[in-house]
Amino acid sequence: MGAEFVQFSLTPILIGVFAAIACALPGNFLILRRQALIGDAISHVVLPGIVVAFLLTGMVAAIPMMIGAAGAAILAVILIEAVKRLGQIEPGAAMGVVFTTMFAAGVLILEQSDTSQVHLDVEHALMGNLESLIWFRADGWGSLLDPAALASLPDELPRIALVCALVVVLTLVFWRWLKIATFDEGFAQALGIPAAAVGFGLMVTAAVAAVAAFDAVGSIIVIAMFICPPAAARLMTNRLAHQVWWSVAFATMSAILGYVFAGYGPLWFGAQNAVSAAGMIATVSGVILGLACLFGPHRSRVGAGRDEAA
Amino acid sequence: MQTFLDALFLQAGYNAALVAIGAALLGFAAGSAGTFLFLRKRALVSDAVAHATLPGVGLAFIVMVSLGGDGRSLLGLLAGSALTAWIGLLLIEWITRRTRLAEDAAIGAVLGVFFGLGVVLLTVVQSMSAGRQAGLETFLLGSTAGMLYEDAVVIAVGGSLTVLATSLLRRPMTLVAFDSEYAAAMGYDVRRIDLLMMGLVMAVTVIGLKLVGLILIVAMLIIPAVTARFWTDRSHRVIWIAGAAGGASGYLGAVISASAPSMPTGPIIVLVAAAIFVVSLFFAPGRGVLAAVLRHRRFQARVHRRQGLLALAAQHPIREAYTVRLLAREGLVRPDGVPTDAGRAQAAKVARDERRWDVAREVHQDAGLTGRYDGLTPIEEVFTRDEIDEFDRRLGPPMGLGDV
């Protein structure tokens, strides 16, 4: 069990956990700012980003594709803002216009260019392939101390770990600005805090997290991780700091349970093949949110938690 | 070129013609149904509905196969997708109503989770049909390649039915979309009409699945509605214009797609719709960007001109360089800000108008008239010639500005 677990399950689970946390952290502020669906928009435009990056560089390498995806995400954020302001259109519709158009352009370019011989297809981009990120050279827990084995870790792991750490650091450093610019933008501006820049920085951070997570787990799962853990967390507490901790816990739980259920669940039902781990992680996060909606101590808008007052 | 013209005039084969007509009808229905969503500020609900169809497709396939069928019957798959889309809709409503979460969070949660579940079910389907292509992936992005005659008929008939339903339901839906409280006061059941509206959106989504796929059907519901908003402020026209824009995108998209290789129908339809949107965004009269920029610059110039003349009248220096440039261009001041004779005359006129307004406010205790004094509206637009003469009589003879 030990050796097999380290070889086949440890790295996908770690990647899943880091991806989930990296998305859930900015997600907390996005849902409080009523911008939850920016994650939806970003995860759709990742596809055109990598397609264009592939066409420009001609190679299926992670770094240029991530740069392309991040560029597309930031372009989408800017375009959404532009359509919103220029056309005086409500944010949801502006998002819908921009991300569907960019996605359509991505699919068209993909079909037009000759990418059949390389592994670059839409379904993979959407669904991810967490199961394949195994650690070949590992033969047990001892491999964690073996430099040769460590060198063969899938590249996705250090990348997502780095991005996750970056998101954690940004959240801690800008905690006060994020909090005040989210709660009371006008007051933040009156204090001289660049509230608009904070909002834009949050979206860029979300885009970077989405792109890194996409690299590992596919783009659609990213939306679930942006929204479900923070939304469930919001129903558990009335303190922002506590909410963020809860969201990290829920994200971690979703990633671990989702991976385990996807790998071993079908066996319990007598089936042979595992199901999509990324899909199962999203499903588990949905179940957690459902439970929070039914039983979360602070689930309703009024009347909840009166007892908190000392 | 010839293939394009053939396709344009429906000469490129029976299936292609049916698809083009179906796409036009679907585009029309999507555009007009999407208008209600857009006006109700719930455009992205359609995104959740679309993604929530995926588990239904997977489930329907599994059920049909386990009942001994082939599993690929389009009608069966669409029925399954409608079922889970409806469940997704109800969940969004439930979350928004029963918890403190806002609608955008509910939409995103349903979207992500249902899609995740759908992906899980697709992997189950893959292992069930080991070796054989179930082809369910085409529901992600749509595909008219290899479309059966029956599929084309489903699209054409479904498109017609949704157009019919939209025109039947347009009155109550318009009312609710524009002013739900008023509709409620008139005795309409707003919640039921909202659900009907969602049902229509769901129908469009399900019918569009095979054609454009679940990710891009959202575009057909949103883009034409947003486009139409640039061209008119009247509700019934928005619906028709959105329908026309949607229908044109659907038809042209299907035609272009049929006339060239590697032109997937869904993305082409969306890009045609997006092109119409971009043209409207920039060039629509009234609400377009170009018109707005010109209007804003004229407005800013008017404000600065007026403020500059007021400063001259009060014998204050003009502080802002832009104002000086503006007045200098009209020959009202010298480049160093000192007024010319013409400038003095204009300033005196402006100062006199200011004082006329002061009198007007005393004479007419009527907010409807004096409330229009925003500093820019010429007094001649608000009062008649003899009324202004009366103000002048009270003010005494005209005065000029003394030499500075």
Next chain:
Amino acid sequence: MASPMSPGQQPTIATENGRAARPVAVPSGAPLAVRGLTVSYGEKPAVFSVDATFPAESMSAIIGPNGAGKSTLLKASLGVIPRLSGDVYVFGQAIEKARERIAYVPQRASVDWDFPTTVMDVVQMGLYRRVGLLGRLSGRMAARARDCLDRVGMADFAHRQIGQLSGGQQQRVFLARALAQDADLYLLDEPFAGVDAATERAIIDVLKTLKAEGKAVVAVHHDLSTVRDYFDHVFLINVRRIAEGPVATAFTTGNLQATYGGRLAATHLDELSPTGGA
């Protein structure tokens, strides 16, 4: 239409409505002065070419009908919304250099009271500029925040979630946050809107104490019947500056009629200003 030049004749700007010709120079010491301020939403000016000077050690009210640009004037002064033209001086300096000296109480309705935070958290937001991004919130500062809550009578509610407060209590929390800023100029946007009588008394007591400490208070105000009791100085606005000055001389029937037009019944005006007329 342009009137001809009449040499020697000085322009006499009408004075009936307190609209005397104003000095050009920017007052160096005034807590808040705006010059030529124009703000517009779209094609209609919300505030047009307004000059205003709010005096030190006093309480000033910004008065005018709905949609007359009262809040806009306040927010544009703070740089919260962009100006089309004009300048703002706080104690004779540009706003950016004087932010530390301003405290701001936004309209209660401008924030989401369902936000997951406590009363104490909100008050501490008033200290954010001082402590910076990562600076430690010292025990002295925390004590200060508690003290500010105490001043508005909310010390017992420090750990309550803000969504559970009444409207009056929410307003007190906002005032406590402004007090925590320890400023010299307090700008309040409709501090008495929708609050109970006890809260109104509590707020006015705090504001009067501030004035006694030598601070300047500027509030957007709605209720004409309390202007004489609460304020020393008024600024009447209806897109344009209508009048400004001490309550005794500027808060007159004539000025109010000029501000509100026909929307204010004459009998009501007589009650408000016993001197009657300009």
